[in-house]
Amino acid sequence: MGSAQNGHLIIIGSGLAGYGLAREFRKRDAQTPVTIITADGGEAYTKPMLSNALSQNKTDSDLVQKSPEQVQSELSVQIRTRANVTEIDRAAKMVTVNGQKESYDRLVLAMGADPRPTGLGDTVATVNDLDDFRVWRQKLAQPSRILLIGAGLVGCEFANDLTSAGHQVILVDPAPWPLGRLLPEPVGQALASALTGIGVSLHLGASVAELGDGKAVLKDGAVIEFDHALSAIGLIPRTALAKEAGLLVDKGIVVDGWLRSSDPSIYALGDCAQSPAGLLPFVMPLMIEARTLADVLTGTETPLRLPAMPVVVKTPCLPLAVCPPAPGAAGTWGVEGEGRDLKALFVSPDGIELGFALSGKRAAERQALAKSMPTVLD
Numbered sequence: 001m002g003s004a005q006n007g008h009l010i011i012i013g014s015g016l017a018g019y020g021l022a023r024e025f026r027k028r029d030a031q032t033p034v035t036i037i038t039a040d041g042g043e044a045y046t047k048p049m050l051s052n053a054l055s056q057n058k059t060d061s062d063l064v065q066k067s068p069e070q071v072q073s074e075l076s077v078q079i080r081t082r083a084n085v086t087e088i089d090r091a092a093k094m095v096t097v098n099g100q101k102e103s104y105d106r107l108v109l110a111m112g113a114d115p116r117p118t119g120l121g122d123t124v125a126t127v128n129d130l131d132d133f134r135v136w137r138q139k140l141a142q143p144s145r146i147l148l149i150g151a152g153l154v155g156c157e158f159a160n161d162l163t164s165a166g167h168q169v170i171l172v173d174p175a176p177w178p179l180g181r182l183l184p185e186p187v188g189q190a191l192a193s194a195l196t197g198i199g200v201s202l203h204l205g206a207s208v209a210e211l212g213d214g215k216a217v218l219k220d221g222a223v224i225e226f227d228h229a230l231s232a233i234g235l236i237p238r239t240a241l242a243k244e245a246g247l248l249v250d251k252g253i254v255v256d257g258w259l260r261s262s263d264p265s266i267y268a269l270g271d272c273a274q275s276p277a278g279l280l281p282f283v284m285p286l287m288i289e290a291r292t293l294a295d296v297l298t299g300t301e302t303p304l305r306l307p308a309m310p311v312v313v314k315t316p317c318l319p320l321a322v323c324p325p326a327p328g329a330a331g332t333w334g335v336e337g338e339g340r341d342l343k344a345l346f347v348s349p350d351g352i353e354l355g356f357a358l359s360g361k362r363a364a365e366r367q368a369l370a371k372s373m374p375t376v377l378d
């Protein structure tokens with residue numbers, strides 16, 4: 001490990017990106033003072049567990065891997081919890097935290113993403129962090145009817161998990177099959193059958209027009225009665241603070257291949273960042289980003305490289321792995337296999353394999369297949 005090279009490093013965010021970076025940074029630099037500022041409780045946990053914890057009867061405390069105090073002493077960093085950063089003053093190199101100023105030499109934004117608003121009022125829950133999970137779990141003390149809005153990755157995982165935990169799920173999505181943006185029809189239909197098979201009530205090609213107390217009206221006029229509503233319609237990178245500070249922001253906080261924002265003293269990674277590969281709100285890319293940024297911050301200027309990174313969908317009713325083609329890529333899906341055991345390949349007009357979706361027993365082929373997929377970023 002090296003000695004202190006630079007002054008104070010501040011990391012905003014204690015999610016997998018913020019803590020992942022701190023861990024990687026400390027492997028390379030034991031001396032530089034590091035402060036992690038987080039709006040939440042600062043517990044280290046694996047966010048993907050939020051969508052398969054109920055069926056395993058796990059509480060929010062069960063999901064905590066380390067307290068902030070443990071992380072603080074293991075990594076020799078300062079952690080400020082329940083501390084909200086409200087302003088970045090780039091000229092003075094200061095952040096405002098709970099009304100007080102703190103100075104930085106280098107600043108890392110690892111601020112995650114907010115749930116996309118539903119426009120249906122605040123009775124619709126979202127589960128995007130441990131605090132949300134605690135509140136949501138408390139609501140579900142009794143078996144309940146749950147209106148679940150959104151059949152994307154997280155929505156399908158919640159549908160499987162809630163059903164396995166004894167709740168009755170009514171899943172609504174405008175797409176014609178679940179995971180409509182990621183899966184070709186045959187694999188999507190296999191997932192629809194598997195979800196229906198465990199008891200999920202699917203309303204596809206549908207959306208919620210109105211939501212009142214325990215009752216939703218769909219655009220086609222169908223009325224759904226429920227006890228609790230949960231939205232899983234996606235996330236929007238947290239960019240407001242960066243934008244107000246004058247940093248370049250597009251869909252996320254724009255960073256180059258070295259995770260540098262438009263200000264050379266400020267970096268970003270994880271769900272809030274938009275690298276040259278675009279938005280990649282998954283664990284594998286943020287872990288690679290954390291290693292790259294730790295190198296950059298300690299003087300090794302190796303740019304970000306991202307291999308193909310298949311995502312395993314946590315739907316035990318139908319094991320699934322997807323490696324979507326790049327957005328806008330030209331090509332067609334070809335599907336082989338039978339019943340629920342399917343292998344779909346997305347192939348370009350000149351015969352190059354650009355993506356895949358695997359279900360059932362074929363999901364086991366994901367690692368071998370990932371090797372033949374194009375890299376996401378060279």
Ligand SMILES: Cc1cc2nc3c(=O)[nH]c(=O)nc-3n(C[C@H](O)[C@H](O)[C@H](O)COP(=O)(O)OP(=O)(O)OC[C@H]3O[C@@H](n4cnc5c(N)ncnc54)[C@H](O)[C@@H]3O)c2cc1C
Binds near residue numbers: 015018128241286
């Ligand atoms: C239910 C669910 C299931 C998922 N399952 C998978 C999966 O199976 N596989 C996969 O690869 N990915 C999965 N994902 C996505 C993955 O979990 C995320 O990509 C990842 O956890 C994002 O980490 P992050 O550190 O960028 O953001 P976050 O974990 O959201 O952390 C953001 C941090 O920033 C802090 N913060 C924000 N604003 C401020 C502020 N102004 N001041 C101070 N602190 C601030 C927050 O308090 C928080 O600590 C899932 C996501 C969800 C929601």
